[in-house]
Amino acid sequence: MPVANLHALAGHPRENLKQWIRETSNALSEILAAPKDRLEVWVTEIDPELWGINGLPADEVLAQTPRHDAEMPFIRMVLMEGRTTEQLHRVIAELTAITARLLDVDAQRIRVYIAQAHPDRWGIGGVPASIRRAAELAARQPATG
Template sequence: MPVLEVHLVEGDHGPAAIARLLEAASRRYAEVLESPLERIRAYATLHPREHWAVGGATGLGNDLAPAPYFTAIVLEGRPVEQRHRLLADLTDLLVDVLGATRSRVRGRIIQVPHDDWGIGGVPASGARRDEIAARGR
């Protein structure tokens, strides 16, 4: 289930750095959520500089410092401490791997109800019923 999307400006970071970020973020996501690594999906969405604004200023004609944004999707019911750690750890990775300024990183966690997430075309509530029940104990 866990899905991570990191939004970046094209050209701010090279392909190797983005690949390192996605690999490290996948491992960290799995560790924090105590989820098998093979279930993690991580994507980098690259936006043209003219499609990015920070503080009302677009990247065109400006030398804006990178301001990455990420979205982490988890199934509903994850403990708040776990979600807070995920926010902190993903921010740390953006700082450590891409050299982003911590205060410029933004992120959010979206919790999805088990009946609204599909795994192989089946709602997670059915596909992972036993695992979900065990988390609640």
């Protein structure tokens, strides 16, 4: 169920963006133990004239500042509730490292936002995930004792 929308300024090499999708998908699958057929990851490229940096359109900022120092990629994700804090922190760290390397951007400028969806508020084929995947979700919960 994890979904991730990777936002960046237009102008990066297409192969780097495709690799961003691949590596983000691999990281999410590994860290969250999520089957790849349940992942959705996509890139949204933003026109630099329509992205603000320091209160100015990015194209104006990039005319004077190297992209590496100016761009602020943004990753927005939705995950089902129940992930551990350690998993969330690993996702943030790994996606930041992947993004910095593939987009040649200062890691300090990358932002990652993770929203968590309650299974009753996430639908799969018109059915709440709490119903559709009740057994699977129960198996993911830590044992209490």
